[in-house]
Amino acid sequence: MSIPGTGAPAPVPVTPDAPQQLTESRAGGAGGGSMWWRHALGILALVWALFPIMFLLSAALNPSGQLNSSSLFPTDFSMANFQSLSQDPGRPYWTWYKNSLVICLSGALLSMFIASLAAYAFSRLRFAGRRPGLLALLLLQLFPAVLALVAMYITFSRIGDVLPAFGLNTTMGLILAYMGGAMGSNVWLLKGYFDTIPKEMDEAAIVDGASHARIFFTMTLRLVGPILVTVFMLGFVGLFSEFMLASVFLTDVDQQTLGVGLWGLSRGIDANQRFGFFAAGSLLCSLPVMILYLAFQKQLVGGLTQGSVK
Amino acid sequence: MNKSIYVALKWVLIVVALVFVFWLAAQLAMQGAWLAVTLTAFVGLCILLIYSTKRAVPMKYLFPGILALLGLQIWPMLLTISIAFTNYGNGHLGTQEEARNQIVANSVQEVPGSPRYKASVAVKSGQPKATGPLKLLLTSPEGKTYVGDPKEGLSELPEGDVTKSTIGKITAAKGYDVLNAREINARGKDLGELAVPTDDGGGIKMVGLSEAFVGKATVTYDAAKDTLYSEVTKKTYAPKNAFYTATDGSGDTFSQGWRENVGLANFKTIFTDPTFRSGFFKIFVWNVVFALGTVLLTFILGMLIALLFNHPRLKGKGIYRSLLILPYAIPAFVTALLWKGMFNQDYGLINQTLHLGTDWLGNPWAAKAAVLITNLWLGFPYMFLVCTGALQSIPGDVQEAARIDGANAMQTLRKITMPLLLVAVGPLLIASYGFNFNNFSLIYLLTEGGPFTGGNATIGDTDLLITLAYRLAFSGANPSYGLASAVSIVIFALVAIMSLPGFRATKALEEIN
Missing domain, CATH: 1.10.3720.10 (MetI-like)
Incomplete structure (x- = not known):
């Protein structure tokens, strides 16, 4: 639950070559005379897509660090805003960064693990309740996770009374809360991919005397590597952007994630004076996700088109 | 030989999981949450049954997911539904009994000449100091140390777990975070309403930043009629709409309400x-x-x-x-x-x-x-x-x-x-x-x-x-x-x-x- 990237199911079975649909198409050939208007409109689209990013960059480099002196193009070049990130104990940017990374990495890894265990059972094993189980998973997605926020808050406040390490305002508590999304549409995505791996391989391994655990951990998990990467990425990016649960759970400034911290920054009366801090911080926290996107474009696009939206 | 390592690993994991479950159940038992203890024990039993035998292979793979699904998706869903039919919220957080004890404890007034405790304000470790439920850490005139909770009353703190200042005020205690003067000031409103009930029907309240008095309640509870009587206002209060409300028709209520079932009232409000x-x-x-x-x-x-x-002929698409x-x-x-x-x-x-x-x-x-x-x-x-x-x-x-x-x-x-x-x-x-x-x-x-x-x-x-x-x-x-x-x-x-x-x-x- 509450992983925005996996909020809605559009369960289309994935095939291993799905991402390749998006590879560069067909023959090159010389650019004809009719191409110039496509480029002109294309550049217009780029201007629309990039001007806010340009503004963010320019504001981050703006030495005065205020909103009113920030412009679309940098007029001056200064690292003052980046240095200010580590100077204000009331706004511990690098602590937020660390919290975000810890929560998103462990949350994405754990939910990927839980989901692939379940997907393996649904794809490879036959048992009573298999079909209803798959259907139930799909139907449960009808209830948007965000709606249970109040209940989650109350539940974790109670957990905190008994186990303070897993209560509200803790990293572990938030990671645990995010596990509710582990069994979402990811199971369908994974199962679809697991199905494409020939069963004969399992059977051969069984004949060779391998146990089910050995088959799963040493063979199947390796064969489904690409989809694991996709699911991990989707989970990471989704958790990185998650704001609602984090904002309710994390009240101490030292426990907050980047989203909650930067939001707090934008609410104060001095928000406009701190725009440079915000811009520098935003730029640095967008970079890892942008790099992930560009590096894993094909896997992500393949995964995105198979069933989740932002 | 290779195989036995994995078997050993499996058993180590099972034992670790069971130890954790047992520890969790013990913690819950100390809090008296018996339903949660039962559930935890059941989960522990499931772990043992599923992973120690060679049977139930699909369950071995599905169990973590099912646990996550039940605990973090189905349970919040059911809880949402059940809360929707209550007045749960600010002023209606606890039970009627807790609200009553609060009212009685809050009404205490200092009896001249009664002993004063040394007191500091704290929250449980891990709870935020700005919003977490407050506790009083008290040192009696005889030097015994207690923790006071507005719902549960006084419970003794072991001598070894606390650090005291020269005047006897507790400055640190195991399991609690003590608030400093600035943090106490920020919680002024909550502290004004904080009173720890004592067994004889009185209560303990803070005065200033480091002392608390034990006083006598001015509000008394009549269990037979389920009403409260206040010596200060000379009025009788009966339960109405989850508040103790004055029976004389003036509409006076105590601010401490309780959580109760309100049927479709919330839906009625919406529409x-x-x-x-x-x-x-x-x-x-x-x-x-x-x-x-x-x-x-x-x-x-x-x-x-x-x-x-x-x-097809456009360049630079990538x-x-x-x-x-x-x-x-x-x-x-x-x-x-x-x-x-x-x-x-x-x-x-x-x-x-x-x-x-x-x-x-x-x-x-x-x-x-x-x-x-x-x-x-x-x-x-x-x-x-x-x-x-x-x-x-x-x-x-x-x-x-x-x-x-x-x-x-x-x-x-x-x-x-x-x-x-x-x-x-x-x-x-x-x-x-x-x-x-x-x-x-x-x-x-x-x-x-x-x-x-x-x-x-x-x-x-x-x-x-x-x-x-x-x-x-x-x-x-x-x-x-x-x-x-x-x-x-x-x-x-x-x-x-x-x-x-x-x-x-x-x-x-x-x-x-």
């Missing part, structure tokens, strides 16, 4: 309360417009750009695509906050560049436009990507056949390409609608549901149902979990009704193998 009735409809309409508008705008723009670049997905790659909270800065009326980039004076986030219509523009920027790359994928999977010979049959470019687009494209991306459009219907973070980070015009502080002009529910539960003047849960259930009903036709049409339901 009949004057503010809500008109507001709820207004929000619902905007909610649909927002979700539909977002899907349409992002789809049209994304599709146009995809068609633009869907030409670079265009990499740059165009950047808005999608930026975390959504950065996008919302960045545009919030750009929409600033006085200093924002938009007004500065276009020489406008529009109050983007303060004018109801401008704010709606601002929200849609931001979401268009955020969402069009996704549509561009999925349309590109869908366009490339349309076989070229279909379009070629149309051309041979004499169709011009426009006709091919309208009659051949578009229908095939819509078939491919249709489910994704529905999913996108469903997601945006509850797109909390965009709205909340950009406008917080505002602007709030016409003196209406409950219903904002860009509010979605989900931001309304959030505000009702967490940030209003009078947070009400019950009402917020009721709103959540109404949202769920609306979403379910809207998505059922699409759900039934989903092929996947028939294709499970």
